[in-house]
Amino acid sequence: MGIFKACDIRGIYSQELTDRDAYDLGRAAGKLAAGQTALVAGDVRLSTQGLKTALCAGLAAAGYRVTDLGIVTTPIFYYAGHHIDNDVGIMVTASHNPPEYNGFKLLIKNRPINNQELVFLEKTMANGDYITGAAAGGYRRDGSWTSRYAEHLLNRFQPGKLKVVLDCGNGSCSLIAPGLLNSLGYRVVELFCTPDGSFPNRSPNPAAPENIAALCRRVPAEGASVGIAYDGDGDRVAFVDETGQPIANDRILTLLARYLLEMEKGAVVYDSKCSLVVPEEVARMHGVPLMARSGHGFVGAAFLESNALVAGELSGHFFWRDLQFDDGVYSSLVLLELLQKSNTPLSQMDGTIPKYLITPDIRIPFQGDPGELVNQAAQRLSQYPISRLDGVRVEFPDCWGMIRPSITEPILTLRFEGKTRDKLTFIMDLILQELPSEYQNKAYEVLRTMIS
Numbered sequence: 001m002g003i004f005k006a007c008d009i010r011g012i013y014s015q016e017l018t019d020r021d022a023y024d025l026g027r028a029a030g031k032l033a034a035g036q037t038a039l040v041a042g043d044v045r046l047s048t049q050g051l052k053t054a055l056c057a058g059l060a061a062a063g064y065r066v067t068d069l070g071i072v073t074t075p076i077f078y079y080a081g082h083h084i085d086n087d088v089g090i091m092v093t094a095s096h097n098p099p100e101y102n103g104f105k106l107l108i109k110n111r112p113i114n115n116q117e118l119v120f121l122e123k124t125m126a127n128g129d130y131i132t133g134a135a136a137g138g139y140r141r142d143g144s145w146t147s148r149y150a151e152h153l154l155n156r157f158q159p160g161k162l163k164v165v166l167d168c169g170n171g172s173c174s175l176i177a178p179g180l181l182n183s184l185g186y187r188v189v190e191l192f193c194t195p196d197g198s199f200p201n202r203s204p205n206p207a208a209p210e211n212i213a214a215l216c217r218r219v220p221a222e223g224a225s226v227g228i229a230y231d232g233d234g235d236r237v238a239f240v241d242e243t244g245q246p247i248a249n250d251r252i253l254t255l256l257a258r259y260l261l262e263m264e265k266g267a268v269v270y271d272s273k274c275s276l277v278v279p280e281e282v283a284r285m286h287g288v289p290l291m292a293r294s295g296h297g298f299v300g301a302a303f304l305e306s307n308a309l310v311a312g313e314l315s316g317h318f319f320w321r322d323l324q325f326d327d328g329v330y331s332s333l334v335l336l337e338l339l340q341k342s343n344t345p346l347s348q349m350d351g352t353i354p355k356y357l358i359t360p361d362i363r364i365p366f367q368g369d370p371g372e373l374v375n376q377a378a379q380r381l382s383q384y385p386i387s388r389l390d391g392v393r394v395e396f397p398d399c400w401g402m403i404r405p406s407i408t409e410p411i412l413t414l415r416f417e418g419k420t421r422d423k424l425t426f427i428m429d430l431i432l433q434e435l436p437s438e439y440q441n442k443a444y445e446v447l448r449t450m451i452s
Contacts, residue, residue, distance in 0.1 A: 184333075
Protein backbone atom coordinates (compact mmCIF):
# COMPACT_ATOMS: atom_id res chain seq x y z
CA MET A 1 0.00 0.00 0.00
CA GLY A 2 1.22 3.53 -0.81
CA ILE A 3 1.77 6.53 1.44
CA PHE A 4 -1.78 7.85 0.86
CA LYS A 5 -4.10 6.44 3.53
CA ALA A 6 -7.81 6.99 4.18
CA CYS A 7 -7.27 9.98 6.49
CA ASP A 8 -3.70 11.17 5.98
CA ILE A 9 -0.32 10.49 4.33
CA ARG A 10 2.14 8.16 6.05
CA GLY A 11 5.12 5.90 5.34
CA ILE A 12 8.61 4.77 6.35
CA TYR A 13 10.97 7.71 5.99
CA SER A 14 13.60 7.45 3.21
CA GLN A 15 12.04 4.21 1.91
CA GLU A 16 8.42 5.10 1.22
CA LEU A 17 8.40 8.79 2.10
CA THR A 18 11.11 11.29 1.18
CA ASP A 19 11.88 14.99 1.46
CA ARG A 20 11.09 15.23 -2.26
CA ASP A 21 7.59 13.92 -1.53
CA ALA A 22 7.20 16.66 1.08
CA TYR A 23 8.23 19.33 -1.44
CA ASP A 24 5.86 17.92 -4.06
CA LEU A 25 3.04 17.76 -1.50
CA GLY A 26 3.51 21.48 -0.83
CA ARG A 27 3.22 22.25 -4.53
CA ALA A 28 0.21 19.93 -4.96
CA ALA A 29 -1.56 21.47 -1.96
CA GLY A 30 -1.16 24.82 -3.67
CA LYS A 31 -3.15 23.55 -6.61
CA LEU A 32 -5.82 21.92 -4.43
CA ALA A 33 -6.58 24.85 -2.16
CA ALA A 34 -5.71 27.75 -4.46
CA GLY A 35 -5.09 30.01 -1.48
CA GLN A 36 -2.43 32.30 -0.11
CA THR A 37 -1.65 31.28 3.47
CA ALA A 38 -0.38 28.02 4.93
CA LEU A 39 0.24 26.80 8.48
CA VAL A 40 2.93 24.16 9.07
CA ALA A 41 4.22 22.38 12.18
CA GLY A 42 5.88 19.10 13.12
CA ASP A 43 6.38 16.55 15.88
CA VAL A 44 9.66 15.47 17.51
CA ARG A 45 10.57 12.69 15.07
CA LEU A 46 14.14 12.77 13.77
CA SER A 47 12.95 13.01 10.16
CA THR A 48 10.48 15.82 10.80
CA GLN A 49 12.81 18.79 10.34
CA GLY A 50 13.93 17.72 6.86
CA LEU A 51 10.39 16.96 5.74
CA LYS A 52 9.06 20.22 7.17
CA THR A 53 11.77 22.30 5.48
CA ALA A 54 11.01 20.69 2.11
CA LEU A 55 7.26 21.07 2.62
CA CYS A 56 7.60 24.78 3.38
CA ALA A 57 9.72 25.23 0.24
CA GLY A 58 7.06 23.48 -1.88
CA LEU A 59 4.28 25.62 -0.43
CA ALA A 60 6.30 28.79 -1.04
CA ALA A 61 6.92 27.70 -4.64
CA ALA A 62 3.13 27.45 -5.02
CA GLY A 63 2.82 31.06 -3.89
CA TYR A 64 1.89 30.50 -0.24
CA ARG A 65 2.93 32.64 2.68
CA VAL A 66 3.94 29.97 5.20
CA THR A 67 3.79 30.26 8.98
CA ASP A 68 5.94 27.59 10.66
CA LEU A 69 5.00 26.83 14.28
CA GLY A 70 8.10 24.68 14.85
CA ILE A 71 7.86 21.52 16.96
CA VAL A 72 4.50 21.26 18.73
CA THR A 73 1.78 18.73 19.48
CA THR A 74 -0.90 18.20 16.85
CA PRO A 75 -3.57 19.75 19.14
CA ILE A 76 -1.45 22.91 19.44
CA PHE A 77 -1.27 22.98 15.64
CA TYR A 78 -5.07 22.72 15.51
CA TYR A 79 -5.47 25.43 18.15
CA ALA A 80 -3.21 27.82 16.25
CA GLY A 81 -5.22 27.10 13.11
CA HIS A 82 -8.30 28.50 14.79
CA HIS A 83 -6.46 31.77 15.47
CA ILE A 84 -4.30 32.27 12.36
CA ASP A 85 -5.77 32.70 8.89
CA ASN A 86 -4.77 29.70 6.78
CA ASP A 87 -5.98 28.15 3.55
CA VAL A 88 -3.90 25.00 4.09
CA GLY A 89 -2.61 23.45 7.30
CA ILE A 90 -0.12 20.58 7.32
CA MET A 91 1.25 18.85 10.42
CA VAL A 92 4.33 16.70 9.84
CA THR A 93 3.77 13.63 12.02
CA ALA A 94 3.25 9.88 11.97
CA SER A 95 1.26 10.14 15.19
CA HIS A 96 1.40 6.78 17.02
CA ASN A 97 3.46 4.87 14.42
CA PRO A 98 6.97 3.55 15.20
CA PRO A 99 9.99 5.91 14.97
CA GLU A 100 10.94 5.01 11.39
CA TYR A 101 7.62 6.39 10.09
CA ASN A 102 6.59 9.92 9.31
CA GLY A 103 3.76 11.59 7.43
CA PHE A 104 1.32 14.48 7.14
CA LYS A 105 -2.03 15.42 8.65
CA LEU A 106 -3.78 17.97 6.47
CA LEU A 107 -6.41 20.66 6.94
CA ILE A 108 -8.15 22.56 4.15
CA LYS A 109 -9.71 25.84 5.24
CA ASN A 110 -9.23 24.60 8.81
CA ARG A 111 -11.24 21.37 8.39
CA PRO A 112 -9.88 17.82 8.02
CA ILE A 113 -9.07 16.85 4.46
CA ASN A 114 -11.52 14.41 2.87
CA ASN A 115 -10.81 11.32 0.79
CA GLN A 116 -11.60 13.00 -2.54
CA GLU A 117 -9.08 15.74 -1.78
CA LEU A 118 -6.44 13.17 -0.83
CA VAL A 119 -7.03 11.39 -4.15
CA PHE A 120 -6.59 14.72 -5.93
CA LEU A 121 -3.27 15.30 -4.17
CA GLU A 122 -2.08 11.79 -4.99
CA LYS A 123 -2.89 12.18 -8.69
CA THR A 124 -1.35 15.65 -8.85
CA MET A 125 1.89 14.40 -7.31
CA ALA A 126 1.96 11.31 -9.53
CA ASN A 127 1.51 13.43 -12.68
CA GLY A 128 3.72 16.33 -11.58
CA ASP A 129 0.88 18.60 -12.59
CA TYR A 130 1.70 21.63 -10.44
CA ILE A 131 1.10 25.33 -10.68
CA THR A 132 3.52 28.09 -9.78
CA GLY A 133 2.27 30.81 -7.50
CA ALA A 134 1.32 34.04 -9.23
CA ALA A 135 3.17 35.86 -6.47
CA ALA A 136 6.29 34.80 -4.64
CA GLY A 137 5.56 32.92 -1.45
CA GLY A 138 7.11 33.64 1.89
CA TYR A 139 8.11 32.07 5.19
CA ARG A 140 8.01 33.13 8.82
CA ARG A 141 8.57 31.30 12.08
CA ASP A 142 6.18 31.67 15.04
CA GLY A 143 7.24 29.62 18.06
CA SER A 144 4.79 31.15 20.54
CA TRP A 145 1.93 28.67 20.37
CA THR A 146 2.96 26.11 22.98
CA SER A 147 2.95 28.80 25.67
CA ARG A 148 -0.26 30.33 24.29
CA TYR A 149 -2.06 26.99 24.37
CA ALA A 150 -0.77 26.21 27.84
CA GLU A 151 -2.14 29.56 29.03
CA HIS A 152 -5.50 28.73 27.45
CA LEU A 153 -5.69 25.43 29.34
CA LEU A 154 -4.54 27.03 32.60
CA ASN A 155 -7.46 29.44 32.32
CA ARG A 156 -9.91 26.64 31.47
CA PHE A 157 -9.14 24.19 34.30
CA GLN A 158 -9.17 24.53 38.08
CA PRO A 159 -6.11 23.55 40.15
CA GLY A 160 -5.82 19.98 41.41
CA LYS A 161 -3.85 18.07 44.02
CA LEU A 162 -3.84 14.46 42.79
CA LYS A 163 -0.62 12.55 42.25
CA VAL A 164 -0.22 11.64 38.58
CA VAL A 165 2.34 9.51 36.74
CA LEU A 166 2.81 11.11 33.33
CA ASP A 167 4.23 9.01 30.48
CA CYS A 168 4.95 11.26 27.51
CA GLY A 169 6.79 8.48 25.68
CA ASN A 170 9.53 11.01 24.73
CA GLY A 171 7.01 12.53 22.31
CA SER A 172 5.76 16.05 21.70
CA CYS A 173 3.66 16.16 24.89
CA SER A 174 6.94 16.33 26.78
CA LEU A 175 7.02 19.99 25.70
CA ILE A 176 3.75 20.95 27.41
CA ALA A 177 2.15 18.31 29.66
CA PRO A 178 4.55 18.10 32.67
CA GLY A 179 4.84 21.85 33.07
CA LEU A 180 1.11 22.39 32.61
CA LEU A 181 0.06 19.82 35.21
CA ASN A 182 2.65 21.08 37.66
CA SER A 183 1.38 24.63 37.17
CA LEU A 184 -2.14 23.42 37.99
CA GLY A 185 -0.90 21.96 41.27
CA TYR A 186 -0.88 18.26 40.40
CA ARG A 187 1.96 16.23 41.88
CA VAL A 188 3.59 14.94 38.71
CA VAL A 189 5.88 11.92 38.48
CA GLU A 190 7.55 12.11 35.08
CA LEU A 191 8.14 9.00 32.99
CA PHE A 192 9.87 9.38 29.59
CA CYS A 193 9.18 13.13 29.50
CA THR A 194 12.32 14.23 27.62
CA PRO A 195 11.65 14.90 23.91
CA ASP A 196 13.51 12.35 21.78
CA GLY A 197 12.39 11.51 18.25
CA SER A 198 14.07 8.12 18.36
CA PHE A 199 11.55 7.10 21.06
CA PRO A 200 14.15 5.13 23.05
CA ASN A 201 11.88 3.91 25.87
CA ARG A 202 8.69 2.74 24.17
CA SER A 203 6.86 2.81 20.87
CA PRO A 204 4.65 5.91 20.46
CA ASN A 205 1.34 4.00 20.53
CA PRO A 206 -0.09 3.97 24.09
CA ALA A 207 -3.06 1.83 23.03
CA ALA A 208 -0.80 -1.24 22.88
CA PRO A 209 -0.60 -2.75 26.41
CA GLU A 210 3.07 -3.67 26.08
CA ASN A 211 3.95 -0.01 25.47
CA ILE A 212 2.57 1.17 28.82
CA ALA A 213 3.88 -1.70 30.96
CA ALA A 214 6.32 0.64 32.73
CA LEU A 215 3.49 3.06 33.49
CA CYS A 216 1.32 0.26 34.88
CA ARG A 217 4.10 -0.70 37.30
CA ARG A 218 4.95 2.86 38.27
CA VAL A 219 1.45 4.06 39.22
CA PRO A 220 0.87 1.76 42.23
CA ALA A 221 4.55 1.98 43.19
CA GLU A 222 4.20 5.76 43.50
CA GLY A 223 0.79 5.61 45.19
CA ALA A 224 -0.57 7.76 42.36
CA SER A 225 -4.25 8.28 41.58
CA VAL A 226 -3.86 7.75 37.84
CA GLY A 227 -1.37 7.11 35.08
CA ILE A 228 -1.55 8.96 31.77
CA ALA A 229 0.24 8.03 28.55
CA TYR A 230 0.38 9.99 25.29
CA ASP A 231 1.24 9.09 21.74
CA GLY A 232 3.96 10.69 19.63
CA ASP A 233 2.10 13.85 18.62
CA GLY A 234 -0.28 14.29 21.56
CA ASP A 235 -3.70 13.63 20.09
CA ARG A 236 -4.09 10.16 21.65
CA VAL A 237 -4.13 9.22 25.31
CA ALA A 238 -4.38 6.11 27.49
CA PHE A 239 -5.24 5.87 31.18
CA VAL A 240 -4.17 3.52 33.99
CA ASP A 241 -6.08 3.35 37.29
CA GLU A 242 -4.50 3.55 40.76
CA THR A 243 -3.99 -0.23 40.86
CA GLY A 244 -1.95 -0.19 37.64
CA GLN A 245 -4.77 -1.55 35.47
CA PRO A 246 -5.27 0.03 32.01
CA ILE A 247 -8.83 1.27 31.41
CA ALA A 248 -10.16 0.73 27.88
CA ASN A 249 -10.91 3.98 26.10
CA ASP A 250 -14.55 3.13 25.41
CA ARG A 251 -14.99 2.89 29.18
CA ILE A 252 -13.16 6.20 29.63
CA LEU A 253 -15.52 7.68 27.04
CA THR A 254 -18.47 6.36 29.05
CA LEU A 255 -17.19 8.07 32.22
CA LEU A 256 -16.55 11.33 30.38
CA ALA A 257 -19.97 11.20 28.71
CA ARG A 258 -21.71 10.64 32.05
CA TYR A 259 -19.85 13.62 33.49
CA LEU A 260 -20.72 15.96 30.63
CA LEU A 261 -24.33 14.79 30.30
CA GLU A 262 -24.98 15.60 33.96
CA MET A 263 -24.33 19.24 33.05
CA GLU A 264 -25.67 19.45 29.50
CA LYS A 265 -27.57 17.15 27.15
CA GLY A 266 -26.35 16.51 23.63
CA ALA A 267 -24.81 14.00 21.27
CA VAL A 268 -21.91 11.69 22.03
CA VAL A 269 -20.08 10.14 19.07
CA TYR A 270 -18.35 6.76 19.42
CA ASP A 271 -16.58 4.59 16.88
CA SER A 272 -17.92 1.30 15.58
CA LYS A 273 -15.50 -0.82 17.62
CA CYS A 274 -16.67 0.48 21.01
CA SER A 275 -18.62 -1.63 23.49
CA LEU A 276 -22.43 -1.64 23.63
CA VAL A 277 -22.06 -0.02 27.03
CA VAL A 278 -21.27 3.36 25.42
CA PRO A 279 -24.60 3.92 23.61
CA GLU A 280 -26.50 2.28 26.47
CA GLU A 281 -25.05 4.63 29.09
CA VAL A 282 -25.37 7.70 26.87
CA ALA A 283 -29.04 6.90 26.26
CA ARG A 284 -29.56 6.24 29.99
CA MET A 285 -28.23 9.74 30.69
CA HIS A 286 -30.66 11.17 28.09
CA GLY A 287 -27.91 11.90 25.60
CA VAL A 288 -27.90 11.03 21.91
CA PRO A 289 -25.47 8.22 21.01
CA LEU A 290 -24.12 8.41 17.45
CA MET A 291 -21.96 5.66 15.94
CA ALA A 292 -19.20 6.67 13.48
CA ARG A 293 -16.97 4.64 11.22
CA SER A 294 -13.74 3.72 12.97
CA GLY A 295 -10.85 6.00 12.05
CA HIS A 296 -9.69 9.41 13.24
CA GLY A 297 -10.97 11.30 10.21
CA PHE A 298 -14.37 9.61 10.23
CA VAL A 299 -14.96 10.10 13.95
CA GLY A 300 -13.81 13.71 13.71
CA ALA A 301 -16.15 14.41 10.79
CA ALA A 302 -19.15 12.89 12.63
CA PHE A 303 -18.23 14.92 15.71
CA LEU A 304 -18.19 18.20 13.78
CA GLU A 305 -21.34 17.44 11.79
CA SER A 306 -23.35 16.61 14.92
CA ASN A 307 -21.91 19.38 17.13
CA ALA A 308 -21.44 16.64 19.74
CA LEU A 309 -20.43 17.31 23.34
CA VAL A 310 -17.62 14.78 22.98
CA ALA A 311 -16.49 12.04 20.63
CA GLY A 312 -14.28 9.10 21.43
CA GLU A 313 -12.44 6.43 19.53
CA LEU A 314 -11.19 3.18 21.01
CA SER A 315 -7.66 4.09 19.93
CA GLY A 316 -7.61 7.04 22.36
CA HIS A 317 -8.76 10.05 20.35
CA PHE A 318 -11.20 12.25 22.27
CA PHE A 319 -12.77 15.27 20.54
CA TRP A 320 -14.18 18.18 22.56
CA ARG A 321 -16.83 20.76 21.70
CA ASP A 322 -14.86 23.46 23.56
CA LEU A 323 -11.92 22.87 21.21
CA GLN A 324 -13.52 21.53 18.02
CA PHE A 325 -10.68 18.99 17.80
CA ASP A 326 -9.08 16.10 19.69
CA ASP A 327 -6.41 16.50 22.34
CA GLY A 328 -4.81 13.99 24.70
CA VAL A 329 -3.73 16.61 27.23
CA TYR A 330 -7.16 18.28 27.35
CA SER A 331 -8.76 14.84 27.78
CA SER A 332 -6.42 14.16 30.69
CA LEU A 333 -7.42 17.38 32.38
CA VAL A 334 -11.13 16.61 32.05
CA LEU A 335 -10.64 13.17 33.60
CA LEU A 336 -8.51 14.65 36.40
CA GLU A 337 -11.24 17.23 37.01
CA LEU A 338 -13.77 14.40 37.28
CA LEU A 339 -11.56 12.45 39.70
CA GLN A 340 -11.03 15.56 41.85
CA LYS A 341 -14.73 16.39 42.05
CA SER A 342 -15.93 12.83 42.66
CA ASN A 343 -13.23 11.99 45.21
CA THR A 344 -13.59 8.42 43.97
CA PRO A 345 -10.74 6.16 42.76
CA LEU A 346 -10.72 5.53 39.03
CA SER A 347 -11.01 1.77 39.56
CA GLN A 348 -14.24 2.27 41.53
CA MET A 349 -15.65 4.62 38.89
CA ASP A 350 -14.85 2.03 36.23
CA GLY A 351 -16.56 -0.61 38.39
CA THR A 352 -19.87 1.24 38.07
CA ILE A 353 -19.94 0.59 34.31
CA PRO A 354 -21.42 -2.70 33.09
CA LYS A 355 -18.75 -4.98 31.64
CA TYR A 356 -19.52 -7.30 28.75
CA LEU A 357 -17.39 -9.91 26.99
CA ILE A 358 -15.60 -8.21 24.11
CA THR A 359 -12.72 -9.43 21.98
CA PRO A 360 -9.75 -7.32 20.95
CA ASP A 361 -9.32 -6.74 17.23
CA ILE A 362 -8.70 -10.00 15.39
CA ARG A 363 -6.36 -9.13 12.52
CA ILE A 364 -6.08 -11.57 9.64
CA PRO A 365 -3.72 -10.95 6.68
CA PHE A 366 -5.66 -10.96 3.42
CA GLN A 367 -4.44 -11.26 -0.16
CA GLY A 368 -6.56 -9.50 -2.74
CA ASP A 369 -9.50 -7.15 -2.26
CA PRO A 370 -10.97 -7.55 1.25
CA GLY A 371 -13.86 -5.30 0.24
CA GLU A 372 -15.23 -8.01 -2.04
CA LEU A 373 -15.19 -10.58 0.76
CA VAL A 374 -16.92 -8.14 3.11
CA ASN A 375 -19.61 -7.46 0.50
CA GLN A 376 -20.23 -11.18 0.06
CA ALA A 377 -20.53 -11.65 3.81
CA ALA A 378 -23.00 -8.76 3.98
CA GLN A 379 -25.20 -10.39 1.35
CA ARG A 380 -25.26 -13.69 3.23
CA LEU A 381 -26.05 -11.93 6.51
CA SER A 382 -28.72 -9.63 5.05
CA GLN A 383 -31.54 -11.46 6.87
CA TYR A 384 -30.13 -10.10 10.15
CA PRO A 385 -29.95 -6.47 11.38
CA ILE A 386 -26.78 -5.25 9.68
CA SER A 387 -24.98 -1.95 9.22
CA ARG A 388 -22.64 -1.11 6.35
CA LEU A 389 -21.26 1.99 8.05
CA ASP A 390 -17.91 0.27 8.59
CA GLY A 391 -17.47 -3.01 6.75
CA VAL A 392 -20.36 -5.18 7.83
CA ARG A 393 -21.69 -5.21 11.38
CA VAL A 394 -24.44 -7.45 12.73
CA GLU A 395 -25.98 -6.10 15.91
CA PHE A 396 -28.56 -7.50 18.31
CA PRO A 397 -29.57 -5.97 21.67
CA ASP A 398 -27.22 -8.31 23.54
CA CYS A 399 -24.37 -8.93 21.09
CA TRP A 400 -22.69 -7.71 17.92
CA GLY A 401 -19.90 -8.61 15.56
CA MET A 402 -18.17 -6.98 12.62
CA ILE A 403 -15.81 -7.62 9.73
CA ARG A 404 -14.02 -4.62 8.28
CA PRO A 405 -11.08 -4.14 5.92
CA SER A 406 -8.20 -2.17 7.40
CA ILE A 407 -7.80 1.31 5.93
CA THR A 408 -4.00 1.16 6.24
CA GLU A 409 -2.95 -2.49 5.79
CA PRO A 410 -3.96 -5.54 3.68
CA ILE A 411 -5.78 -7.23 6.54
CA LEU A 412 -9.29 -8.07 7.72
CA THR A 413 -10.27 -6.90 11.20
CA LEU A 414 -12.92 -8.76 13.18
CA ARG A 415 -14.38 -7.89 16.56
CA PHE A 416 -17.16 -9.42 18.69
CA GLU A 417 -19.05 -8.63 21.89
CA GLY A 418 -21.69 -10.45 23.90
CA LYS A 419 -23.37 -9.71 27.20
CA THR A 420 -22.92 -13.39 28.11
CA ARG A 421 -20.54 -16.10 26.92
CA ASP A 422 -23.39 -17.82 25.06
CA LYS A 423 -24.22 -14.60 23.21
CA LEU A 424 -20.55 -14.04 22.37
CA THR A 425 -20.27 -17.57 20.97
CA PHE A 426 -23.51 -17.09 19.02
CA ILE A 427 -22.38 -13.91 17.26
CA MET A 428 -18.91 -15.26 16.51
CA ASP A 429 -20.29 -18.42 14.93
CA LEU A 430 -22.95 -16.51 13.00
CA ILE A 431 -20.43 -14.23 11.31
CA LEU A 432 -17.42 -16.51 10.97
CA GLN A 433 -19.41 -19.17 9.14
CA GLU A 434 -19.77 -16.66 6.28
CA LEU A 435 -16.00 -16.43 5.78
CA PRO A 436 -14.02 -18.76 3.49
CA SER A 437 -12.69 -21.70 5.50
CA GLU A 438 -9.09 -20.44 5.33
CA TYR A 439 -9.92 -17.19 7.12
CA GLN A 440 -12.53 -18.81 9.34
CA ASN A 441 -9.91 -21.23 10.71
CA LYS A 442 -7.40 -18.44 11.27
CA ALA A 443 -9.97 -16.41 13.18
CA TYR A 444 -10.96 -19.31 15.41
CA GLU A 445 -7.29 -20.04 16.09
CA VAL A 446 -6.75 -16.47 17.30
CA LEU A 447 -10.00 -16.47 19.28
CA ARG A 448 -9.09 -19.61 21.16
CA THR A 449 -6.03 -17.87 22.61
CA MET A 450 -8.08 -14.77 23.51
CA ILE A 451 -11.08 -16.25 25.29
CA SER A 452 -9.77 -19.53 26.69
